[in-house]
Amino acid sequence: MEGSVDETTKAVSNLAVYSSSSDPAAGEETISKNARKKELKMKQKEEERRRKEEKKRRKEAERGATKASSQSQKPAADDEDMDPTQYLENRKRYLEIQKKEGKNPYPHKFFVSMSIIGYIANYGGLGNGDHLEDISVSLAGRIISKRSSSSKLFFYDLHGGGAKVQVMADARSY
Known part of the structure; x- marks a missing residue:
């Protein structure tokens, strides 16, 4: 430039x-x-x-x-920093690998131990800040919003069956 x-x-x-x-007279x-x-x-x-x-x-x-x-590399760990076309290629490659290994990349079922309404009925009486660490529950629903309070504390709103649960995910607990 x-x-x-x-x-x-x-x-x-x-x-x-x-x-x-x-000079115009010169014929130029x-x-x-x-x-x-x-x-x-x-x-x-x-x-x-x-x-x-x-x-x-x-x-x-x-x-x-x-x-x-x-083509021979594995998918990158941080998908948010990737170009959309690169993300799509990595996703397709992952799906091909899953199919070759005989695994279904889109499983038909997800094990759910209780519904969101049942969860609210069983654990709705817990006070703010109470934790039950020895109990493991799996719920199914749609995550409508995700908010971060800090780098290690996230809140998710899980909706399903006409009810809503707010999930607090704290990295220090895991």
Whole structure:
């Protein structure tokens, strides 16, 4: 880009020299200074367009090479920082691996020990901050919202069967 600015300034200064030295009586064709500037700008735009296309072709070639090498890699651990196309490719690769191993990537059933309404009936009497660490319960529903209170404390709103439960997930407990 810096080189093109220098070239532009040189070309503009040359325009002034050429336009003052051209003599219509000598049989030369006279082009106005504005026409020369327009011509110069058109050439610069064309050159920029050519450079961009060249850069684009190089990037495409690099992507093709990286795709071939990334086919053998395992999916990355942090999916949030990934490009959407890369995430999709990793997900497809994971599904293929699961199918080859004979595992169903979309299991038909999920073991649920009780419904959300039953959970509220059994444990609704617990006070704020009470924990039952020796009991394990599995519930099924849709997570409607996820909020973080800190880096180690998350709250989930689980809806299902016409009822709602707020789940507090504390990393220090696990």
